[in-house]
Amino acid sequence: MSVAAWHRLGVADLGRAFARGEASSVDVTQHLLARIERHAALGAFLARDAELALAAAREADARRARGDATPLTGVPIAHKDIFVTRDWPSTAGSKMLDGYRSPFDATVVARLAAAGAVTLGKLNCDEFAMGSANENSAFGVVRNPWDAARVPGGSSGGSAAAVAARLLPAATGTDTGGSIRQPASFCGVTGIKPTYGTCSRYGMIAFASSLDQAGPMARSAEDCALLLSAMSGFDERDSTSAQRPPQDFHALMRAPRDGATPSRPLAGLRVGLPREFFPPGLAADVAAAVRAALAEFERLGATLVDVSLPRTELSIPVYYIIAPAEASSNLSRFDGVRYGHRAAAYDDLLDMYKRTRAEGFGAEVKRRIMIGTYVLSHGYYDAYYLQAQKLRRMIADDFRQCFEQCDVIAGPVAPTVAWPLGAQGDDPVKAYLADIFTLPASLAGLPGMSVPAGFGEGGMPVGLQLIGNYFAEGTLLHAAYAFQQATDFHLREPREASS
């Protein structure tokens, strides 16, 4: 393969090219650094460091020469800027943390580095991961590589745009209410949010701790499986980390199902379609792409079954009470004393807190802190927070019942394709409503995936969402892998990728 095409290779393909000696990590890293520079107008990167990246690439090449490479050794990646890193600034997309340096690496960052992945830098995101369009970043918007006038989705917008534009084969993201799945869908890449507790939250700047979960974003299910195997696993430094043995998601992804044949790899797989995921308000282009993808699942041997998640609509008020409540508590640590920004002038301690927080936080973050503080306050706790917690349990119970009738649940990721930059004006509720299909799995703590499934209005990508039972990432990845063996949506590239 010619040097000029290395950015076309995904994680697994790069690993194979390295193993065959066709490319070195240093060569590929240099090639990608030049592309990142050329595509700076996308706004995907917040920090990069060519020297650090090349040093890691040289180390990876040496490790491979010594014969102890993993499938990720030498593969360039970058991290959503919500993970703290020792070698790069960590901002969470906020002025509050502008210039902040962490004394340690997040567990996910450390594990990927230990596997030999080469970090190229940090990726733009919505401030403290609050948003659905990456328009809430204090450091500028990210543009969708398929159409620079549209949003890439959020909050992991930089990760999705960088992978879609072929600046990187893969990136990390985090998903609290959809922030891996929705930008993956908007940018035509593959992303998986594993079961809550699968990836350590240690060193992930907290938004809503009972919902936050890390995951990979890449071109294919196979590439996601390779990353997830390295990122996941028990971590004693996160008290909600699941105590399970390490998993080889790549092997799980490839393991044939009982009764499967080469032409019907999904024989016997029951795919549940919640009727609430196909409401009249679903955009016709999204509905058509999702239906066509489901027909492909049937051809691959799966059976479609009708199921119901009756509280789907309630996920929106429930999430927008619980997430801000937790955020208001988590963000109280940004007080001008312990981290990042401090107001330059103030009268006394209270005034310093007030000015620091007024200057440091953006409008959406302030809105959530106010909502969260309100729903947790003495007079309103029972009416809002407690009620939301009860409904959260009922939403999880609805899924439990569904999984008695099916093995995976499928539907759209979002009600529309990526919208134009600025389209939502000053109305945050518009964006909240667009989270309707991703919030239920988040509230239940279930794994969810976005798989490129077709194209809609304006040639924009449409993602298919797959939701699995607890710790059934293997089933999700297997289904997505079979779909990707039979289709090429995940291989289509925006024009941005060829320049």
Ligand code: GLN
């Ligand atoms: N769009 C949702 C929000 O704004 C989800 C964000 C996320 O998953 N981090 O809260």
